[in-house]
Amino acid sequence: MSVRMPLPPSLALAGAAALALSACGGAGTTASSAGGDGSGAGPIAVTATDTECTVATNTAAAGTIVFRVTNAGSKINEFYVYAEGDRIVGEVENVTPGLSRDFHVTVAEPGDYQTACKPGMVGDGIRAAFTVTGDAPAPKTADQDLQAAVAGYQRWVGSQADAFLARTTEFVALVKAGKVAQAKALYPVARSYWERIEPVAESFGDLDPKIDGREDVIEEGMEFTGYHRLEKDLWVDGLQDDSDAIADQLLADVTELVGLTKKVELNPLQLANGSKALLDEIATGKVTGEEERYSHTDLWDFEANFEGSKQAIAELRPFLTTQAPELVAEIDATGTSLGDLLETYRDGDGFVLYTDLTKKDVNKLTQALDAFSENVAQVAGVVAEQ
Known part of the structure; x- marks a missing residue:
């Protein structure tokens, strides 16, 4: 969030x-x-x-x-x-x-x-x-590479949204069946689809805090619902009398979100800004261990945010290769370094728990993230010049 x-x-x-x-x-x-x-x-x-x-x-x-x-x-x-x-x-x-x-x-x-x-x-x-x-909407970009980037990214967001709904449906069924171990195993996998498209998914008003709000939302006068409420139930408190109702509401909210996501019309700057925003999400929530404070599955989120950021850049790559080839080379180099480092914390199909990381591990991840993020931050300026 x-x-x-x-x-x-x-x-x-x-x-x-x-x-x-x-x-x-x-x-x-x-x-x-x-x-x-x-x-x-x-x-x-x-x-x-x-x-x-x-x-x-x-x-x-x-x-x-x-x-x-x-x-x-x-x-x-x-x-x-x-x-x-x-x-x-x-x-x-x-x-x-x-x-x-x-x-x-x-x-x-x-x-x-x-x-x-x-x-x-x-x-x-x-x-x-x-x-x-203005008297009329501003004209959309005429650059064919940027048009193709937006179209490709919107298709990818749609596919991720569909997978998010499918996995959430499975997760809710497991919670309601009381299958705690299976629900725990699916939890970080299901959430990864949200994390990949978070800049788009979080743009629809209260749906973001309802689906992805941490317990802090109570201080803002909101009810604690969604994935993180069920995370707390599964890992800390045990399933509660209202866990089924929370699960049903989560599925309803995700269903609504997916419908809205399919209708959104993006522009090239949203791809560029979204790529950087996903890296900011890592910096402010994942690398700190705050996001998954009960399950400690933050590295799954880290990878998903990173993948979403790279996808936006990949769609923009034909345009960027023409306009800023040196920047593309720097993004490739720092992105590879961050990806290789992240892989060292893999455990089977997932990752080690965030509580297993040392302060040195966190510092290394932060430095690699900062290097990649610094380069990605320049993409919006290149796109905006068109």
Whole structure:
């Protein structure tokens, strides 16, 4: 769970020096002519602290929008762009204190949106209205390689979603039959399909915390349900009187999610951002051992996030090979290093438990992940230039 995905032609911020800053969650001044027109004026500045989220303008033209998110607080932060119904249009995660990250997002449809910072990566975030202007949707990319990448990735997401539903159906049946050992064995396998497509799967409002929310969601006023509630039942508390009901709700939620996933229309930047977001998921949840805190099957999730990230890059590869061959070579080298290291922790068809890793093991995984992630982070900038 969010989880959580360079410089193209920049957003024009008309009269940037004179713009009044607008705080997320409050009234602000609307800037004119913001939005990716190639004028070189620079990205929209976002300053995130532990208590505030300040965005330099609350309007931009439809198309590719660039935000520069600076974390001036003491907690890890995230920045989101939401459409109606809390659908995630784009997000940048794992913005550590003192760090600035450029975030490219394609918002094709004019209309009303929201921006949000999430200090500590929890809650609904500090939100504000954001308007995307234009008389018509922004044109989609004309680049044939990018079109093929999106089509290929959407087919792959569909296949993973189908497998997620099939495996969840099996898992729920085992839980309801009281077959604890078999349910434990299937648990990390079933979840791997979610983890591979998490940037797409988590974009549909409350379905993400309902399916994948950790116990922390109780502090946010939500019920603890889904896979992690059943994980706790299986590994810690034993099956409870309401475990069957939790399992039934999980299957219903996953069924709804899969239907929505089949209808989503992606764009090239979502592939690039999603690839990086999956690596941020590893950094903030898997490599820390927080995600699977009861089963300690975090390395299954680690591999699945890694595979999902690589799949998005693989679909973009023909385009990237033409536009940024040196970057492709660096991604290949660091990706191979990370994959080879991960394989050293394999145990049969799965992996050793995360509690078996030493601090040295975790540091090695973190360093290899950082090297790969640094290269993947550059992909969005290459894609956004088209």
